[in-house]
Amino acid sequence: MLNYIWAGLIVSSLLFAVGNDVRDLRNDRYRNDQALPVEVSFPQGYDDTARRVPVRIRIDPAQYARFYGADEAPQESYSGALITTEEGAQLRFDAGASLPEPLATIATVSRSNDDELQGALVAFAPPGPNPVLAVPASLRFEPVRFVKLNAISGAALDFAQTAAEIAISLIGVLSLFLGMLKIAEASGVIYSLVKLVRPVLRPLFPEVPPDHPAFGMIALNITANMFGLGNAATPFGIKAMQELQKLNPSDDTATNPMVMFLAINTASVQLVPPVLLLALMGLQVNQLIFPIILTTFLGLLVAIVATKLYGRLPSVRASDPERGAAS
DSSP states (O other): OHHHHHHHHHHHHHHHHHHHHHHHHHHTTTOTTOEEEEEEEOTTOOOTTOSEEEEEEEOOHHHHHHHHOOSSOOOSOEEEEEEEETTEEEEEEOTTOOOOTTHHHHHTTSBOTTSOBEEEEESOOOOOSSOOSOEEEEEEOOOOOOHHHHHHHHHHHHHHHHHHHHHHHHHHHHHHHHHHHHHHHHHTHHHHHHHHHHHHHTTTOTTSOTTOTHHHHHHHHHHHHHTTOHHHHHHHHHHHHHHHHTTOSOSSSOOHHHHHHHHHHHHOOOSSOOHHHHHHHGGGGGGGHHHHHHHHHHHHHHHHHHHHHHHTSHHHHHTOHHHHHHO
């Protein structure tokens, strides 16, 4: 079912992007192949032998609004440079300039290697050795098409790379803690932990046998989450699910203990801020300790109550694999 949901979301987002991009093209939102009127001044004088000449670029707000049909107004002026190349003269805005829409979107396409918005100068007359205060000119930018579709495609590729990096980085953590779990299981530490946590966890997992190793794995997972060790909790959670699956007569339907454990793990009650948050905020994280404890504890209560109530629904009880196996 989740695969169909994800497929539907992906298709919907692509259709939404294509629809918006087609509308922008039909309305010519970015004025492709049209030149934007500007005024160029030369604070340090004009030198026709220099490849790069500093300039100030002024865009009339009223003219900008008429040209693009935009509500945002440009700044009073922008610093930039006049670049002379073999293809002709170019006007570049300094990197980091605060540009209004749709000029900010155009800057993502029509830009130099230094992330400067650039456009080809047309209808530009060089001021000569004695530059006037401002010279009228026009700027033609690179055509902009399928902005939203390209943005969605780029985000998909970026997050795919992020997912691969996270998966690779977890290999070492999983190997370490799964190895420690194997040692703890062979030495009897897991079974000793089961005896300690059984009185607390037994009411939440009545279907699990009293001495089952799943109790120890669940306890280790909850403990790792409580102390902010998110990466350490992952292998414990995987192992706990594997132990609970051994009690599951079905291969494709979760049992009530598995659902309860997933809800508790998702709520992730914490007494200590996560390690990543400590690394990012330092000692300032002390201000968040009480809110973290309160919100995660309330979230845990809500998760437990919601799971118990959900398990009582007739449709859910009818699909319970343990009940089906018993009948």
